[in-house]
Amino acid sequence: MSIEVPVPRTAVALGITDPVEKARAELKAALAAIEEKSNVPKRVTRATDRAVSTARGFVQSKPVEGALAVAGVAVAVGVAVWGLVRLYTR
Numbered sequence: 734m735s736i737e738v739p740v741p742r743t744a745v746a747l748g749i750t751d752p753v754e755k756a757r758a759e760l761k762a763a764l765a766a767i768e769e770k771s772n773v774p775k776r777v778t779r780a781t782d783r784a785v786s787t788a789r790g791f792v793q794s795k796p797v798e799g800a801l802a803v804a805g806v807a808v809a810v811g812v813a814v815w816g817l818v819r820l821y822t823r
Contacts (some may be wrong), residue, residue, distance in 0.1 A: 743769060 742765040749755040761816030781821075 744764050745755070745758045745762050749758055788799075791802075
């Protein structure tokens, strides 16, 4: 008894013997890979979700360091905005 594993959208299933079906499967996989690479908003969303998940895990495991990191980022953003406004008003 074998367990059937789903094939990712960007891969071609093994065992296709018909050359026309194989060509169609390869084209479909290539187009899916192109769409995955060129869909920047989807990639940004995934990266943001991963970063948020990592940050939440860090804060849950080390709350003091998490609070210090948040304060540090707030200070860095404040200094950057202050510097930009100062450069603009000169």
